[in-house]
Amino acid sequence: MAPLSTDLLVIGGGATGAGVAFDAALRGFDVVLVDRADLAEGTSGRFHGLLHSGGRYVVKDPNAAIECIGENRIVREIAADAIEDTGGFFVSTPWDDPAYADRFAQGCADTGVDCEEIPVAQALREEPRLNPDISRAFRVPDANVDAWKLVWGLARGAQERGGRILTYHEVVGVHREGDEVTGARVRDARTGDELDVEAAMTVNAAGAWAHHIAEMAGIEGVRILPGRGIMIAMNHRLVNTVVNRCQSPTDGDILVPIRTVSVIGTTDVHTDDPDDHTVLQDEVDAMLDDGEKLVPGFKRARALRVWTGVRPLFEDAKEEGTDTRDVTRAHAILDHVERDGVKRFLTITGGKLTTYRLMAKDAVDAVCAQRGETRPCTTSTAVLPGSADRGPYLLGERLERKEEHLRDDQLVCECEMIARSKLEEVMRRRATTNLDDIRRSLRLGMGPCQGGFCIPRATGILHAMNGMSHEEANASLLGFLRERWKGVWPILYGDQVRQARLDDWIFQGVLDVEHLPG
Amino acid sequence: MTAERHVDAVVIGAGTAGLTAGALLAEGGARVVVVAKGVGSTHLAPGTVDVLGYDPDRVEAPGAALAGFVAAHPEHPYARLGPDAVEPALEWFRAKVQAGPQPGYAYVGDLARNHMLPTAAGALRPSALVPETMAPGDAAADTSPVCVAGMRVLRDFHPELCAANLTAAGIPARAVELEVDMGRADANALGLARRLDDPSFRAAFAGQLGSKLRGGERVALPAMLGLRDPHRVWTELQERLDTPVFEIPTLPPSVPGMRLSDVLRAALRAAGGRLVLGSEVVGGERDGARVSAVRVHASGHDVLYHARWFVLAAGGLNSGSIELGSDWVVRETALGLPVHGAPGPGEPRFLPDVFAEQPLSRVGIAVDAGLRAEGTENVLVAGASLPGAVPWKEGSGEGIALTSAHRAAAAVLAAERIEATA
Numbered sequence: 001m002a003p004l005s006t007d008l009l010v011i012g013g014g015a016t017g018a019g020v021a022f023d024a025a026l027r028g029f030d031v032v033l034v035d036r037a038d039l040a041e042g043t044s045g046r047f048h049g050l051l052h053s054g055g056r057y058v059v060k061d062p063n064a065a066i067e068c069i070g071e072n073r074i075v076r077e078i079a080a081d082a083i084e085d086t087g088g089f090f091v092s093t094p095w096d097d098p099a100y101a102d103r104f105a106q107g108c109a110d111t112g113v114d115c116e117e118i119p120v121a122q123a124l125r126e127e128p129r130l131n132p133d134i135s136r137a138f139r140v141p142d143a144n145v146d147a148w149k150l151v152w153g154l155a156r157g158a159q160e161r162g163g164r165i166l167t168y169h170e171v172v173g174v175h176r177e178g179d180e181v182t183g184a185r186v187r188d189a190r191t192g193d194e195l196d197v198e199a200a201m202t203v204n205a206a207g208a209w210a211h212h213i214a215e216m217a218g219i220e221g222v223r224i225l226p227g228r229g230i231m232i233a234m235n236h237r238l239v240n241t242v243v244n245r246c247q248s249p250t251d252g253d254i255l256v257p258i259r260t261v262s263v264i265g266t267t268d269v270h271t272d273d274p275d276d277h278t279v280l281q282d283e284v285d286a287m288l289d290d291g292e293k294l295v296p297g298f299k300r301a302r303a304l305r306v307w308t309g310v311r312p313l314f315e316d317a318k319e320e321g322t323d324t325r326d327v328t329r330a331h332a333i334l335d336h337v338e339r340d341g342v343k344r345f346l347t348i349t350g351g352k353l354t355t356y357r358l359m360a361k362d363a364v365d366a367v368c369a370q371r372g373e374t375r376p377c378t379t380s381t382a383v384l385p386g387s388a389d390r391g392p393y394l395l396g397e398r399l400e401r402k403e404e405h406l407r408d409d410q411l412v413c414e415c416e417m418i419a420r421s422k423l424e425e426v427m428r429r430r431a432t433t434n435l436d437d438i439r440r441s442l443r444l445g446m447g448p449c450q451g452g453f454c455i456p457r458a459t460g461i462l463h464a465m466n467g468m469s470h471e472e473a474n475a476s477l478l479g480f481l482r483e484r485w486k487g488v489w490p491i492l493y494g495d496q497v498r499q500a501r502l503d504d505w506i507f508q509g510v511l512d513v514e515h516l517p518g
Numbered sequence: 519m520t521a522e523r524h525v526d527a528v529v530i531g532a533g534t535a536g537l538t539a540g541a542l543l544a545e546g547g548a549r550v551v552v553v554a555k556g557v558g559s560t561h562l563a564p565g566t567v568d569v570l571g572y573d574p575d576r577v578e579a580p581g582a583a584l585a586g587f588v589a590a591h592p593e594h595p596y597a598r599l600g601p602d603a604v605e606p607a608l609e610w611f612r613a614k615v616q617a618g619p620q621p622g623y624a625y626v627g628d629l630a631r632n633h634m635l636p637t638a639a640g641a642l643r644p645s646a647l648v649p650e651t652m653a654p655g656d657a658a659a660d661t662s663p664v665c666v667a668g669m670r671v672l673r674d675f676h677p678e679l680c681a682a683n684l685t686a687a688g689i690p691a692r693a694v695e696l697e698v699d700m701g702r703a704d705a706n707a708l709g710l711a712r713r714l715d716d717p718s719f720r721a722a723f724a725g726q727l728g729s730k731l732r733g734g735e736r737v738a739l740p741a742m743l744g745l746r747d748p749h750r751v752w753t754e755l756q757e758r759l760d761t762p763v764f765e766i767p768t769l770p771p772s773v774p775g776m777r778l779s780d781v782l783r784a785a786l787r788a789a790g791g792r793l794v795l796g797s798e799v800v801g802g803e804r805d806g807a808r809v810s811a812v813r814v815h816a817s818g819h820d821v822l823y824h825a826r827w828f829v830l831a832a833g834g835l836n837s838g839s840i841e842l843g844s845d846w847v848v849r850e851t852a853l854g855l856p857v858h859g860a861p862g863p864g865e866p867r868f869l870p871d872v873f874a875e876q877p878l879s880r881v882g883i884a885v886d887a888g889l890r891a892e893g894t895e896n897v898l899v900a901g902a903s904l905p906g907a908v909p910w911k912e913g914s915g916e917g918i919a920l921t922s923a924h925r926a927a928a929a930v931l932a933a934e935r936i937e938a939t940a
Contacts, residue, residue, distance in 0.1 A: 288844060299844040410673050410703040420673070420703075453674075453769055456639065460676020470640070470682035477639075485872035492868055493842045497878075501836050502562065502770075509910035510564050510767055512641040514873055515576070517686035 009199035017205035019360030036170035046309030058107030088142025088242035153384035208274035229266035252290025413454035415447020533558025535901025536831035537782035542927035544789030564767035565774025567647035571913020581629025622749035640683025655764035858884035
């Protein structure tokens with residue numbers, strides 16, 4: 001195929017890469033973004049959904065707290081559609097060091113994180129399921145963020161300015177001529193076709209996989225220490241406010257209400273392989289126990305799904321005396337001219353979703369610096385497509401829309417209130433046969449039934465709309481079921497076993513999908 | 519406040535097994551009450567009577583295959599019941615359908631061979647005894663062309679996908695869409711079945727459908743051909759269209775499953791048995807190995823049912839009658855009976871492959887050879903509460919339910935007769 005030519009090739013379609021693409025497009029660069037899978041299919045889509053107020057870092061890492069609160073205020077404005085303004089609490093439970101609360105309050109004051117101590121009785125009135133034995137409560141501006149909406153908003157923003165977004169295009173080689181990186185070769189995962197992208201600059205935003213890309217460019221010593229964390233989604237909004245334990249950050253101390261579920265997280269276990277999604281029984285048990293500490297009776301809710309995400313903790317093996325204590329959760333820009341004598345190539349890694357915009361700004365600033373140009377960043381005020389003229393997402397939105405259209409618009413997914421018109425619109429826009437892609441855009445199959453009813457329906461609709469072959473349709477359906485089950489079986493207990501059994505009856509008993517023609 | 523009632527036998531569960539056991543006990547002269555939390559899995563299942571569909575390859579002749587099947591699976595319910603016990607249970611069921619509340623409605627088939635019924639996804643699913651309204655779809659008997667008719671309003675049935683897969687399976691099929699105004703965008707098969715029970719709606723429906731047909735096509739419709747009078751709806755459609763018409767089961771709620779439930783409820787009622795839904799058994803009173811009463815939690819009050827016999831047919835893992843706790847321990851929830859077949863601590867409960875046989879799936883209440891719950895003298899177990907089966911994979915659910923209900927009821931009635939004689 002004829003090579004693509006562009007000003008800027010971005011490798012990695014997480015929040016950072018999409019942020020870079022949007023930022024660069026706003027500054028007038030022509031951009032191509034590639035990802036080996038769907039956008040936000042990696043780390044960005046595999047977290048708890050918390051838009052940090054910064055409260056978590058005020059004691060341990062004040063700079064991170066300052067960054068978070070600054071970005072929190074900006075992201076709410078530019079990506080309102082992806083944000084639900086739940087607010088957040090930090091609460092001292094009987095298991096937390098009582099002395100931490102005062103340090104927390106002081107830390108908030110020092111870093112500018114808005115924080116108000118409220119009476120425990122008031123916190124319990126607002127969140128009646130909270131552990132009544134909490135001793136102190138602070139209100140902070142935490143929120144939740146739908147990472148897929150955010151990242152697609154960024155991608156669409158880039159597309160509207162001529163950017164090209166190539167999902168399911170894996171980098172198989174980075175082109176290097178002498179001391180310059182000139183682009184990359186990518187392979188379309190769906191067709192197997194390979195394509196060269198010639199780029200004036202290449203930004204490696206591959207997150208936990210960034211060292212692989214750096215190695216392809218012949219650059220050594222970029223070390224990512226993948227830190228794996230698990231999250232569990234429970235079937236209710238057990239709380240409507242983000243609840244954090246008021247203690248030095250540790251495992252299982254955040255409960256995030258997001259859309260129709262609440263998510264508890266997380267852990268931090270070193271792993272050598274960023275694609276390692278192992279869920280350990282001990283981690284699950286510990287997480288459920290931690291849930292009980294925040295919300296007594298937590299385990300009686302239905303655990304829908306567990307997943308793991310991998311943080312890209314960065315360590316520079318080229319820096320003298322680096323040991324693991326220096327591993328940072330802040331982001332890092334590696335300018336490979338200074339570091340390795342390699343031009344036209346930058347690596348951005350580390351960081352967190354809340355600060356994606358800052359990371360993108362720093363990366364594109366570095367691109368401009370290397371090109372000897374000055375192009376100011378405008379992302380702090382550039383509203384993303386889908387978020388113009390509107391406030392933050394409200395939980396009742398889908399229900400409200402559905403009630404207006406009872407007569408004329410079908411409901412395909414009862415759990416997540418997905419209307420048929422919306423499903424068809426996204427199916428057309430995404431031009432995909434992969435129902436998991438649709439899931440990320442619409443939360444299809446993410447509710448309590450985990451696809452039992454909506455997936456047969458969505459498969460039928462997709463097949464009829466796209467003129468797919470029966471093989472493709474069957475592969476879509478079976479692929480979705482296999483993918484979902486990965487997150488279901490490790491935490492399957494209680495009433496969710498009945499749900500899984502009902503799904504078995506539907507797919508195997510009623511539809512007999514195991515015996516569909518090949 | 520607790521009310522007390524005295525009966526001869528309490529059946530727990532109102533699915534195929536529970537209703538059958540209740541009807542048989544009542545027919546045998548016992549005072550019976552069937553108590554259940556909900557309506558049972560009939561409303562979720564396709565409404566066919568599956569005896570043995572896969573082992574693990576497709577079974578063509580379930581009757582002939584059963585002997586080998588039980589030899590290979592000595593802990594399977596069929597091994598406890600014996601292959602010869604199945605046919606009498608099917609015979610009783612056929613008779614109940616014939617005497618049932620839907621005039622003329624019948625089930626067809628026997629153990630000699632499985633039908634191959636198209637599913638809504640377009641796979642071919644084996645089943646032994648099937649509603650007459652599904653029989654013309656049998657791909658083992660007829661591979662002539664099919665017109666699959668759907669309605670946009672019915673989101674639980676997508677004719678194009680069904681037709682594409684049927685065609686790939688060797689049955690030339692095409693899809694058509696009918697316009698049905700249900701007053702809103704969504705309807706399920708039950709709502710449509712109620713409409714089709716109405717003759718004037720039926721006539722218009724047949725007219726529209728007829729205009730879309732080509733010669734020589736059979737007609738497949740989602741399973742919605744009437745709830746009260748399916749035989750009339752089905753025969754009338756066939757007459758008007760002058761071609762065979764058959765039903766394909768949809769996502770729940772299952773109209774043919776509800777008809778099946780109605781048949782069994784009518785049999786229970788006709789024999790003098792009672793059915794009390796919305797009643798969860800929350801515990802029992804025991805005197806050593808004898809259970810003397812069960813405590814039922816109904817709306818607003820508890821009822822203590824005293825009885826000499828209890829038949830537990832509450833659905834096992836399907837209904838929460840057997841539960842895996844967050845401590846990963848498996849328990850029977852109504853009476854605290856011992857369970858059998860649960861993976862031990864540290865052993866896998868489920869496997870990463872969604873279509874693998876899951877280690878937990880064969881769990882059930884521990885029973886002796888006569889289906890008596892371990893540690894009890896007077897609790898019998900039937901249906902999906904029995905250990906050793908994977909009914910949705912084997913295609914064996916209704917066969918096990920009917921046959922084990924017969925065995926449990928027979929055991930009770932035999933013991934009652936002995937006591938009466940003594």
